Amino acid sequence: MKIIHTIAELRETLHKFKRPAFVPTMGNLHEGHLALIAQAKGLGDVTVASIFVNRLQFLPHEDFDTYPRTLELDCGKLKAAGCDVLFAPSEKELYPEPQTFKVHPPAELADILEGHFRPGFFVGVCTVVMKLLTCVQPRVALFGQKDYQQLMILRRMVKQFALPIEVVAGATQRAQDGLALSSRNGYLSTPERTEAVQLSLALNTMAAALKAGTRDIAALEQQAMDSLTGRGWKPDYLTVRRRFDLQPPGPDDLTAANALVVLAAAKLGTTRLIDNLEI
Ligand code: PAF
Numbered sequence: 001m002k003i004i005h006t007i008a009e010l011r012e013t014l015h016k017f018k019r020p021a022f023v024p025t026m027g028n029l030h031e032g033h034l035a036l037i038a039q040a041k042g043l044g045d046v047t048v049a050s051i052f053v054n055r056l057q058f059l060p061h062e063d064f065d066t067y068p069r070t071l072e073l074d075c076g077k078l079k080a081a082g083c084d085v086l087f088a089p090s091e092k093e094l095y096p097e098p099q100t101f102k103v104h105p106p107a108e109l110a111d112i113l114e115g116h117f118r119p120g121f122f123v124g125v126c127t128v129v130m131k132l133l134t135c136v137q138p139r140v141a142l143f144g145q146k147d148y149q150q151l152m153i154l155r156r157m158v159k160q161f162a163l164p165i166e167v168v169a170g171a172t173q174r175a176q177d178g179l180a181l182s183s184r185n186g187y188l189s190t191p192e193r194t195e196a197v198q199l200s201l202a203l204n205t206m207a208a209a210l211k212a213g214t215r216d217i218a219a220l221e222q223q224a225m226d227s228l229t230g231r232g233w234k235p236d237y238l239t240v241r242r243r244f245d246l247q248p249p250g251p252d253d254l255t256a257a258n259a260l261v262v263l264a265a266a267k268l269g270t271t272r273l274i275d276n277l278e279i
Contacts, residue, residue, distance in 0.1 A: 026183070037083050038082070056124030057120075105123070109245070109246065133158075144173075199268075221237075221240065235265070
């Protein structure tokens with residue numbers, strides 16, 4: 001695997017390929033990322049990953065400084081997974097001057113759910129992903145479905161800017177008990193790790209109720225919030241939404257096939273976890 005730190009060397013290395021498949025990450029890689037690499041290998045003629053902890057998508061009180069940076073370990077994992085090229089730019093390389101030109105996704109997609117609780121988050125994500133796509137110039141880009149809203153916003157960004165890139169979703173990878181894999185799971189203490197599965201259990205309970213015909217969405221959401229709060233969590237949201245625009249469903253959506261997704265974000269101790277389940 002070739003490890004590259006500059007945009008110039010990246011371009012030089014990739015220009016001979018016709019169909020780079022690209023997996024952008026912030027490092028601290030787990031099986032979810034490695035599954036995306038495996039998926040990418042079947043989709044392009046060279047597999048490229050990036051590792052860049054993007055300051056723009058962290059709020060001042062969030063974990064930018066403490067976000068785990070594990071480059072050596074990550075390189076070993078990427079190599080074993082068959083990644084061909086790793087682009088790991090420094091901040092000075094990717095942001096040599098303050099990144100004042102930014103990509104602003106529309107409020108109706110980006111200021112709800114994650115964007116409501118983390119204002120500016122999707123501006124940071126869209127801006128860095130646009131820049132990484134410009135550097136790598138892939139034909140395929142893969143993003144995990146665990147970050148459901150991110151995936152949807154990036155899909156729309158690629159479409160609206162007519163970027164010649166196919167966006168591909170990777171299924172959420174889960175631990176044996178059902179907890180969605182995430183770099184932030186590493187922040188959990190042992191008792192918190194045991195408790196953490198309750199987030200996916202709450203989503204499963206909501207999904208089961210919807211499948212059984214529950215139509216009082218507000219009550220369903222409130223029950224789910226109360227049950228996690230009762231266990232000591234601080235939920236931001238547990239909510240039923242339409243898949244295609246993440247807005248609350250109308251009566252027709254509740255009976256349509258493949259129309260809904262339940263999404264959750266909640267804090268356990270100081271760790272904020274997110275998860276989702278398509279219904
Ligand atoms: O999902 C992530 O790890 C990040 O948001 C991404 C897409 C790599 C942009 O920094």
